[in-house]
Amino acid sequence: MFFTYLRRELRRRRKAALVVASGLALGIALVIVVNSVSSGMNRAQDKVLESLYGLGTDMTVTKAAAPPGEGETTRRPRFEFDAQDDDDTADQARDLVMVQGFETLASSTVAQVGKQDGVGDAVGGLSVRVMKVNGQFRRGEAVPAQPRQGGPGGGTGGGGEVQGGGAAFDVDSYTAYGTDVTEQDLGPLTSSKITSGRTFKATETNAKVVVLDSAYAKEKNLGVGKTLTISKVPYQVIGIATADSGDAAANVYLPLTQAQSLAGAKDKVTTVYVRAKDSQRIDAVKQTIRKNISGTTVTTSADLADTVSGSLSTASDLASGVGKWLSILVLVAAFLVAGLLTSSAVSRRVREFGTLKALGWKSGRVTRQVAGEALANGLFGGALGIALGLAGAWLITTFSPTLTAQLGGGGAGGGRMFGAGPAVQGGPGSTSRALDIALTAPVSLTTIGLAVALAVAGGLVAGGFGGWRASRLRPADALRRVE
Template sequence: MFGIYLKRELSRRKKATLVIAMGLALGIALVITVTSVSAGMQQAQGRVLKSLYGLGTDMTVTKARPASTSSSSGRPKFDFDAKSDSGTTQSSDRVMTQGGQSLKSSLVTRVAAQKGVSSAVGALSLNVTKVDGSFTRGTAKSSTSSGSSGAQQGGPGGGSGGGSGQPQVQGGGASFDVNSYSVAGVDVTHQDLGPLATSKITTGRTFTAAQTDAKVAVLSASYAKENKKTVGGTLTISGTKYTVIGIATPDSSESTTDVYLPLKQAQTLGDAKDEVTTIYVEAADSQQISSVKSTIQKNISGTTVTTSADLADTVSGSLSTASDLATSVGKWLSVAVLVAAFLVAALLTSSAVSRRVREFGTLKALGWPSRRVTRQVVGESVVNGLLGGVLGIALGLGAAYAVTAISPKLTAELGSTGGGGTGGGPGGGGPGRQAVKNTMEIALSAPVSVTTIVLAAGLAIAGGLVAGAMGGWRASRMRPADALRSVA
């Protein structure tokens, strides 16, 4: 009886049912869209941080570089020898550590032994500035003026008229090209953590555990393309030739490192034997990162521990702006629209009950108790809510799919978190570069999780119950006399 009556009443008032369902559907669709876009923002920010930190990295340990003195500014200096051959090409590489003050390699073992640390790997960040070009000698020419030979031979103060002119250099000059790129020393025995962990070898191969001090290199795809390097070719740094064994493509965005070398080779290049600039740390429990950070700072003084949350605070650009809008304005707007939809559904249901005075009064006169009338109204409202939920989920999924299909590009700028550079990772601030910004482009997606769908279904049922509660309360207060009065 309940189901038959429910179906008949919903079919008889299709327009009112559709209006209530659509109101709830719009609110639910907005909630799904904002929630999925927010999840996409978090994923995008995670990809940005992972591109700097490395897969599985929860924090980095660095040491801030002390302020440079007047006698040691840390600026590159190049010396070229004078050569007799005009136009001879000369080249010089200046290799400098970057990202912060060097740390002893033994510190990696100390960090790994701290409570809550799963693993720790050291890396050395270098910046290579290459200057090459040539000098062209000029020609010295003297100009003479007419005059007596005696005047030309006169001593100081003599022969005021005429004499030999000062030699003038004509032609000559210098033409040099300056190229700067970043190098990361990788612990080849633990490549799953560190600067190379965020990239995938697309051509060639990666390092083997036996190549701890081999003259081999892996290049980023962008650097290899720009400099026309291929697997099997060579790369010369400070006179040392390295064989290119692989090309690495970053999992997301652009790589901040151009060349990867075995750690020992990077230490030799940078004159930093048994030293690293960054220690990548993976926590045993991702929920205890803050306590692990405090433990490291307490037991290893003088170091700067930067977590992914700290680095996230430095992200700016359109990604940060859109994330703030989705988190604050978007969620509050969703709540406001959802509340408005619930109220509209409740008011429409209550209004519909008012127009059914004769019907409910007659049912009570026939013996229906108030709870049965209330149950009937609530049942109709819950069905309206479920219908609105189905429509809302469909609209929300459509909106999320549209965002993913369009994939709008967002930019993310990561600034330095301190003297140690950008999280202490490769590409961070070096001497004279205290506030480096890395700009990356991220394609936004809007993933919809099962949790979001369950939330939408719950909101649909809640909306139906709210509307049904108000309508049922009004229906329960009706008396059979009201029906007889309306008939008269």
């Protein structure tokens, strides 16, 4: 009887039911789109952070470079060349390997960080910049003075001059990262995949081998098996790595011990990469490290995310802030409209409900009938809203609008970031770079479940309004309306 009456009433009031369901559908569709876009923003931001941080890294520990004191100047590259009088056509070449931008930490700091409560793993790395200068000095030629023309006594017109000569030098600069080959699951190299050759072996702690970023290898026409010379030391290329997203963290990766030797930074690191045991305790681990290891700067992925600006940041704020409140307002409005329309419909059915009560229907039965109709409208609106929301998310993913992420300044490395923590704090020659990220709008089962819950809630709210109104009707009300 209940379902028969329900089906008949819904069919008879199709227009009113469609209006109520459409209002709920609009609110639910908006919630799905906003949630899916917000999820897409998080994914896009994760891609940006991966290109800076390294996969599996929760935080970095560094020591920011102190500003120069009074009378002090920052270290500048200085090249010295030997005079070669016997051969003025000989090439002059020098490499300068410098620690990249930040104060170094003792290698023992890595073990100290690893012992802190809540730290799952810690590994050190050394970021360096290699500046290579090569070219030639050309000796000038002395040109004798020209003899004077005419005049008493004749003679020459001066002491002559030197013409030609000079110098022509090519400057090449690239970044290198010294990695602990015994712990390769942390650090910037993990944000790249080996696409040719192999990665380091755990036994190659002091081997003269390197892995190159694919873009740098292509630029320099280097491949697996070829040789890269750094400060007159030949290194064999054993692998080519391609960044998963954005730019690679470095042009060249080599064993940590070799990087320390080249940079004159024995037993030093610039960054300690940390993985927490529990991702829910990252802030607590950060505070523990800062408290127990003085003079260090601890930066989490959340801190780094705050440095991302540009359209990605703007859209993320819009999706998480304005979008959320807009969804709430639309839902509240949809619920109120559904309730008011249902209540209004009950007012127009006074004779019907009064007659049913006169025939023996209890107030509870009338209330359940009205609530059932409203719940059916809510479920229909929910199904319609889910369809609209999925369509909206599909359109966003299909067209994939491009967002730009402007990253905080890095070390003097052509915009490449070494250790996310120090990079965002800047240093000598800091710069910034932009990454283009395609936006997607993934819809999770949780979002679908939320939509169903909202549909049910909308139906119950509307049913509550209408049921309360229907329960107050009396048979006498119906009789007074009989003409």
